[in-house]
Amino acid sequence: MLLKCRDDLIELELMKCLRGRVTFSEKEERQFRFFVLGEIGENIVNNKAACLEGTVVQIQDLVISQDRICQIDLLLIGSQKIYILDAKHWEGTYTVGPDGFMDLTHDPLHQLERAKRMVAEILRKMRVSLPVEARLVFTNPNVTLYGLTAEMPIVLPQQLDSYFQKIRMTEAAMSDWQLRLGERFVGMHVNDNRYRKLMSYDHDSVRPGIMCGECRGVMREHSRKTLGCCNCGLTEPKLVGLKRTKKEFERLFPHHKKPVESLYRWCGGLVSKRSIYEHTRKNKVKN
Secondary structure, eight states: OEEEEOOOOOHHHHHHHHHHBBBBOOHHHHHHHHHHHHHHHHHHHHHHHHGTTTTTTEEEEEEEESEEEEEEEEEEOOOOOOOEEEEEEEOOOEEEEEEETTOOOSSSHHHHHHHHHHHHHHHHHTTTOOOEEEEEEOOOTTTEEEEEEEEOOOGGGGGGGHHHHHHHHHHOOOOOOHHHHHHHHHHOOOSSOOTTOOOOOOTTTTSSSBBBBTOBBBEOSSSSEEEEETTTTOOOEEHHHHHHHHHHHHHHHHHHHOHHHHHHHHTTTTTTTTHHHHHHHHHHHHO
């Protein structure tokens, strides 16, 4: 049973809206790629875990604050064990030694061990005597890890299916007791991350217009009812571009009033004021 689904990462959603509208620095480009790969990895793990329906309680993207922030991509509460899964959609070559990953400032194995200790301590205070199993789950087939041993808490991409099937075979049918325990963990979830750093921007620094939904290139008028991307050549109805751009405007400037004139300027004049008015009116009627 899925008790808590994955939250959209505010930093990533803002950067998706800003991409193509502002020039990212090298650091921001790396950060954006890091967020995107993290989203891909978590989605793969969450989709694979769907086979556990009826056996474990699933809590996605759990953030616990116990003196320090601990973020868990996926927490599974079974009848036999508690499982902590940290998704990594890394690519490239890495070396793992006896003390963890070499040449990395933030070792994911150390972070995983801290999360394991924190969850174990929480269970101890709850007087729950379940063992905790923690795993780094690699989801990208283009990753190579040297120095691995059988004892390391690492699941490789080719082991994903068998790992989840093993959990399914181990765990019994889910009980109300597991659900109550899961609800206690969800109750500890904190929404505010004290380490969150959002990109700074304002109306003057953000480029208006309709950006391509595929490559974030600039869209131009293709015909009376369609738009075309100057970069990849994608064409789409103007209404599709308007809906996407309106959502971006609302996310970037949530407290800004959105009369027809403002949205018209934000779309770079590519959609008529009448179309914007009719679209806005229909949405108000639906709501």
